[in-house]
Amino acid sequence: MELFVVNRAETEQNQNDENEEQAMLDKVLKKIERNKKIRTKQKEKEHKRKAAKLKTIESRQIKRDLKAKIVPVPENKDDDFIDKSVEGFKEDTKGGELDQPSVSKSLNVDPKQLGFTILGADNVASKSKVKRVLPNWLANPTVISMNLQNLETKVSDVKLLDKGLRKLLKANGIQYFFPVQATVIPHLLETLRTNDFLFPMDICVSAPTGSGKTLAFVLPVIQALKRHTLKKIRALVILPTQDLALQVYKTFKNYAQNTDLDVCLITGNHPFKVEQTQLLYKNKCFGYVSKVDILVCTAGRLVDHLKLTEGLDLQYLEYLVIDEADRVLDNVQNDWLYHLEKHMSQGENPPYSGRILNLLTLQKRRPPQKLLFSATLTQDPEKLQKLSLFQPKLFTTVVEGNEGNAKGADEQQTGTFVGKFTTPKELKEKYIVTTLELKPLCLYKFIEVEDISRCIVFTHSAESAHRLAILLRALFKKKRKIEDISSNLPGKNRPQLIEKFSRGEIDVLVCTDALARGIDLPNVQCVVSYSAPKYLKTYIHRAGRTARAGEEGLAVTMLTKPQIGKFTSMLRQADKTNVEELTIPEEDLEFLGEQYKDSLKELKKIVDKEEKMELDKTLSAKKGKRRKRKINNSGTSAEKDKYSLTELKKMEVDKEGAMKLESTLTAKKGKHKKRKRNNSDSSVNK
Numbered sequence: 001m002e003l004f005v006v007n008r009a010e011t012e013q014n015q016n017d018e019n020e021e022q023a024m025l026d027k028v029l030k031k032i033e034r035n036k037k038i039r040t041k042q043k044e045k046e047h048k049r050k051a052a053k054l055k056t057i058e059s060r061q062i063k064r065d066l067k068a069k070i071v072p073v074p075e076n077k078d079d080d081f082i083d084k085s086v087e088g089f090k091e092d093t094k095g096g097e098l099d100q101p102s103v104s105k106s107l108n109v110d111p112k113q114l115g116f117t118i119l120g121a122d123n124v125a126s127k128s129k130v131k132r133v134l135p136n137w138l139a140n141p142t143v144i145s146m147n148l149q150n151l152e153t154k155v156s157d158v159k160l161l162d163k164g165l166r167k168l169l170k171a172n173g174i175q176y177f178f179p180v181q182a183t184v185i186p187h188l189l190e191t192l193r194t195n196d197f198l199f200p201m202d203i204c205v206s207a208p209t210g211s212g213k214t215l216a217f218v219l220p221v222i223q224a225l226k227r228h229t230l231k232k233i234r235a236l237v238i239l240p241t242q243d244l245a246l247q248v249y250k251t252f253k254n255y256a257q258n259t260d261l262d263v264c265l266i267t268g269n270h271p272f273k274v275e276q277t278q279l280l281y282k283n284k285c286f287g288y289v290s291k292v293d294i295l296v297c298t299a300g301r302l303v304d305h306l307k308l309t310e311g312l313d314l315q316y317l318e319y320l321v322i323d324e325a326d327r328v329l330d331n332v333q334n335d336w337l338y339h340l341e342k343h344m345s346q347g348e349n350p351p352y353s354g355r356i357l358n359l360l361t362l363q364k365r366r367p368p369q370k371l372l373f374s375a376t377l378t379q380d381p382e383k384l385q386k387l388s389l390f391q392p393k394l395f396t397t398v399v400e401g402n403e404g405n406a407k408g409a410d411e412q413q414t415g416t417f418v419g420k421f422t423t424p425k426e427l428k429e430k431y432i433v434t435t436l437e438l439k440p441l442c443l444y445k446f447i448e449v450e451d452i453s454r455c456i457v458f459t460h461s462a463e464s465a466h467r468l469a470i471l472l473r474a475l476f477k478k479k480r481k482i483e484d485i486s487s488n489l490p491g492k493n494r495p496q497l498i499e500k501f502s503r504g505e506i507d508v509l510v511c512t513d514a515l516a517r518g519i520d521l522p523n524v525q526c527v528v529s530y531s532a533p534k535y536l537k538t539y540i541h542r543a544g545r546t547a548r549a550g551e552e553g554l555a556v557t558m559l560t561k562p563q564i565g566k567f568t569s570m571l572r573q574a575d576k577t578n579v580e581e582l583t584i585p586e587e588d589l590e591f592l593g594e595q596y597k598d599s600l601k602e603l604k605k606i607v608d609k610e611e612k613m614e615l616d617k618t619l620s621a622k623k624g625k626r627r628k629r630k631i632n633n634s635g636t637s638a639e640k641d642k643y644s645l646t647e648l649k650k651m652e653v654d655k656e657g658a659m660k661l662e663s664t665l666t667a668k669k670g671k672h673k674k675r676k677r678n679n680s681d682s683s684v685n686k
């Protein structure tokens with residue numbers, strides 16, 4: 001029985017195993033079947049995908065063939081966006097129809113109907129150039145003549161101009177107005193008549209260097225302000241550099257001499273406190289009172305005063321003049337416009353929220369009239385937008401072709417005129433090709449051969465200006481008086497040097513671009529760009545230091561061979577295609593070899609000496625600082641007082657403070673002496 005039981009159990013066990021095996025087998029078979037199905041599906045998909053790909057490639061090929069022959073944009077003669085000079089744009093002279101390609105014809109595809117460029121084509125026709133669309137006021141300016149030779153407008157003919165000002169002009173030798181003055185002055189005087197009931201329209205003036213832009217704003221501003229006697233800052237004139245601000249200040253002073261108007265200059269050339277006292281004073285009854293009607297300043301110094309001068313009030317501003325406007329607007333470091341607007345919005349409700357200069361018109365308050373001037377005025381509407389110009393008007397000169405025809409005339413009629421940077425007609429331009437090693441010698445030879453006696457040389461840095469001046473001095477010996485001027489020079493010395501050059505006491509002035517803009521120096525025969533200018537604007541302003549006010553002048557640029565291409569293409573932007581090369585034969589330079597070597601040695605000697613002096617100076621300054629620290633830490637109070645007195649005197653910052661300190665010191669000394677005497681007397685008595 002037991003055995004039977006065991007056998008039965010074994011057969012049952014075997015049966016179970018077989019079943020399990022079968023189930024497993026079924027499972028595997030099912031899995032294989034499923035995988036097979038998936039694979040065939042995938043294969044089908046792959047097949048379909050390949051077929052589709054083949055189809056797209058074929059269709060693309062067809063499109064490409066088609067595209068290669070058709071013109072993408074349908075004809076529209078009035079469309080400014082189509083640059084008709086683009087290759088492929090062929091006009092049928094008979095019917096004005098587009099040149100229909102044969103393939104498109106055969107495929108029965110009309111490019112006019114297509115009207116779009118087919119993407120992905122190999123032979124893509126070059127894209128048509130997108131033309132700038134300017135605001136109407138920029139596209140349709142009032143064109144000013146560039147001719148300073150045949151002047152037509154007599155000063156006495158401009159009856160709108162005040163008699164006193166006309167007299168002063170004559171006294172200064174001005175009989176006729178230059179074209180920019182003849183156009184802008186009457187316009188501003190005319191708006192002055194309507195200012196009381198209409199908000200004044202802002203103006204932008206773009207005219208060549210030396211064409212008399214300064215008087216175009218100085219005279220109307222003086223005439224407008226002298227009508228009322230309210231002592232408030234009513235005109236703010238912003239300039240990019242100290243030297244230029246000083247020059248404009250002098251012009252204002254000159255023409256405001258017979259009026260009650262007070263002109264003030266703030267550029268940082270004087271201590272801050274001194275400038276503050278020039279601007280205003282504090283009255284016990286009325287608080288802060290302005291001493292100024294016309295404020296001439298640099299943007300940076302204006303920001304300092306807006307932030308720190310209590311009582312400075314620009315709420316009564318009638319004119320905001322920005323000379324060299326493109327340069328001033330580029331001045332982002334101090335963000336003068338933001339600070340000015342913030343200042344002008346003081347007391348506004350709601351408080352400052354940006355663009356106050358425009359908000360004023362919305363709030364029906366008279367905004368200051370903005371007058372922008374430059375020889376290279378920006379035509380970037382976005383930059384001008386920053387100033388929130390109110391119904392602006394553009395006055396500009398046009399580039400004249402060789403035949404004397406104004407090129408811009410046609411464009412002006414079509415409303416696409418954008419103007420170009422222009423230089424005076426009297427300016428001659430040349431370039432000299434040389435190597436870096438021979439450049440100074442080349443310059444020397446050029447000045448000598450051309451017999452140039454009044455010349456400005458521009459270099460890229462203060463250091464190179466200084467070294468070039470030393471080298472030229474060594475080369476010329478005493479034949480020419482040469483000086484260098486740069487921002488490294490202390491503030492007071494710069495105007496002195498400029499004055500000296502104006503008086504003719506300096507023959508060659510080597511400088512950096514700090515002097516490139518606006519500076520009006522008489523009778524400059526030639527301007528040399530010793531370092532090639534990087535930008536067209538820089539070139540135009542440098543060259544503009546000569547050929548001013550209708551005089552003749554020469555601008556020479558020194559180039560190395562690799563610089564020629566970039567220079568000529570830069571000039572092409574201003575339509576200058578005939579600037580000639582001026583050759584200085586190398587043979588002429590060869591026999592100067594010994595002289596050049598000696599001069600270089602002298603340069604090295606002087607530079608070494610200067611560097612040593614500079615080092616000594618820094619060392620003594622450090623010593624001074626250490627001494628100061630020592631005295632502050634451990635010195636007696638008498639020593640401290642004496643030290644701070646000398647420091648104050650040195651700085652000339654607070655003369656009153658220095659005097660007070662001096663008097664307390666002498667009083668202390670007196671007391672000390674008295675005490676000593678008393679002591680000795682008492683000891684004698686004893």
Ligand SMILES: Nc1ncnc2c1ncn2[C@@H]1O[C@H](COP(=O)(O)OP(=O)(O)OP(=O)(O)O)[C@@H](O)[C@H]1O
Pocket residue numbers: 173174175176177178181207208209210211212213214215374375517518519520544548549
């Ligand atoms: N109507 C005029 N007749 C004679 N000379 C003039 C006249 N107007 C201005 N000038 C003189 O022309 C020179 C150049 O004038 P101004 O400095 O105003 O030129 P600008 O256009 O401002 O030049 P820049 O763009 O370089 O600043 C000055 O010496 C000035 O005295």
